[in-house]
Amino acid sequence: MERTTAFLDIPAATFLPGLIQRAAEMEMAVADTPRGKAVELYYGTLEVIDTGPRTRVELVSSDAARLLNLRDTLTWHLDQVGLKHCITWAKMKAGANPANLALGHVVWVSEISPNFTRVRLAGDYTRFLEGGFHFRLLLGPKELGWPSTDDTGGTVWPGGLAAWNRPVYTVRDICPEGRWIDFDVFRHEGGRANDWIITLEMGEEVGITGPGGTGHVSAPWVGLFGDETALPAVLRMIRGAPDGTQGEAVLLVPTEADIQRVDVPEGITLRWLCREKGDVLMDAFRDLRLPEGPRYVFYAGEKTEVAEAREHAAAIGLKRGEAHTLVYWTAD
Ligand SMILES: Cc1cc2nc3c(=O)[nH]c(=O)nc-3n(C[C@H](O)[C@H](O)[C@H](O)COP(=O)(O)OP(=O)(O)OC[C@H]3O[C@@H](n4cnc5c(N)ncnc54)[C@H](O)[C@@H]3O)c2cc1C
Numbered sequence: 197m198e199r200t201t202a203f204l205d206i207p208a209a210t211f212l213p214g215l216i217q218r219a220a221e222m223e224m225a226v227a228d229t230p231r232g233k234a235v236e237l238y239y240g241t242l243e244v245i246d247t248g249p250r251t252r253v254e255l256v257s258s259d260a261a262r263l264l265n266l267r268d269t270l271t272w273h274l275d276q277v278g279l280k281h282c283i284t285w286a287k288m289k290a291g292a293n294p295a296n297l298a299l300g301h302v303v304w305v306s307e308i309s310p311n312f313t314r315v316r317l318a319g320d321y322t323r324f325l326e327g328g329f330h331f332r333l334l335l336g337p338k339e340l341g342w343p344s345t346d347d348t349g350g351t352v353w354p355g356g357l358a359a360w361n362r363p364v365y366t367v368r369d370i371c372p373e374g375r376w377i378d379f380d381v382f383r384h385e386g387g388r389a390n391d392w393i394i395t396l397e398m399g400e401e402v403g404i405t406g407p408g409g410t411g412h413v414s415a416p417w418v419g420l421f422g423d424e425t426a427l428p429a430v431l432r433m434i435r436g437a438p439d440g441t442q443g444e445a446v447l448l449v450p451t452e453a454d455i456q457r458v459d460v461p462e463g464i465t466l467r468w469l470c471r472e473k474g475d476v477l478m479d480a481f482r483d484l485r486l487p488e489g490p491r492y493v494f495y496a497g498e499k500t501e502v503a504e505a506r507e508h509a510a511a512i513g514l515k516r517g518e519a520h521t522l523v524y525w526t527a528d
Pocket of ligand 1: 330361363364365366367379380381382383384385386387388389390409424425426428429523524525526527528
């Protein structure tokens with residue numbers, strides 16, 4: 197277990213209700229402890245201890261990378277409620293790379309279809325064998341160096357955080373020993389990752405942070421819907437589904453030539469839609485025949501469509517925990 201401590205210059209009552217509400221939205225548990233409240237979040241536990249005008253928050257995670265993500269989650273939450281300035285972190289040793297950073301080298305780049313490029317990075321990715329499928333690609337002034345940690349364990353971004361574009365990508369495939377990962381970049385106009393791919397060189401050093409986000413599915417019946425950006429996530433969910441999983445998956449790609457040949461387990465049907473034919477992902481979700489009993493629906497894509505999907509999921513009676521509707525990108 198890894199731990200760190202945050203001190204907040206505010207009473208617990210000022211921010212705890214919002215934090216508890218956030219935990220409830222994510223269906224995470226809140227428990228009473230002898231010292232205060234323990235709030236379970238995706239990356240670990242926050243124990244909130246009321247010490248009068250100040251609050252002490254103990255953060256505990258299973259490993260250092262998750263602890264850093266948990267720390268970022270708390271900072272993000274405080275920022276959302278305008279309280280980020282109230283936080284001071286306990287001192288630690290400075291200078292190391294952040295625990296959630298993984299450095300690797302480009303060993304293979306291939307245009308696997310007209311609109312997708314696959315990149316293979318070689319390095320130590322053992323951490324990515326478990327947990328969420330996703331990572332942030334660090335595109336920024338790396339000539340200034342990779343991020344390091346300050347004397348509280350926080351991340352120091354060379355040139356400032358704003359100088360870094362950190363789009364989220366999905367580990368499409370990982371070597372069983374964690375020595376390489378593949379990810380598929382959907383090539384779209386104006387994308388900064390698109391520009392990065394164009395200039396990418398063999399052997400180039402690449403930094404990513406993670407893992408995070410959603411991972412394998414475990415319901416006996418699944419309905420999985422994704423556009424180009426969620427294609428890697430859906431295909432990994434299908435491949436990793438436990439034996440006997442039943443369900444349907446629908447993926448939207450620009451052209452027929454972008455359809456990937458993949459093995460699909462017997463109980464799951466995979467259907468491909470093409471934008472060039474006028475297919476619409478949301479139509480497929482509307483046509484879905486939802487079974488009774490334990491089930492799970494995943495829908496990821498563009499923000500406006502995801503809002504529609506979220507409404508539709510509620511309208512057809514999917515409860516919290518039965519559906520994840522996730523924004524993977526935002527159209528201008
Ligand atoms: C959990 C998660 C996993 C993801 N996994 C993948 C993945 O494996 N592969 C992948 O390709 N993407 C993936 N994405 C989507 C990717 O993060 C976004 O497309 C991101 O905007 C790309 O960053 P960028 O810096 O290239 O684009 P930006 O510089 O942020 O955007 C530039 C312009 O491109 C537009 N744009 C962004 N995405 C798209 C798009 N898909 N189609 C058309 N226009 C777009 C924006 O509206 C903007 O105008 C994932 C996103 C999430 C949240």
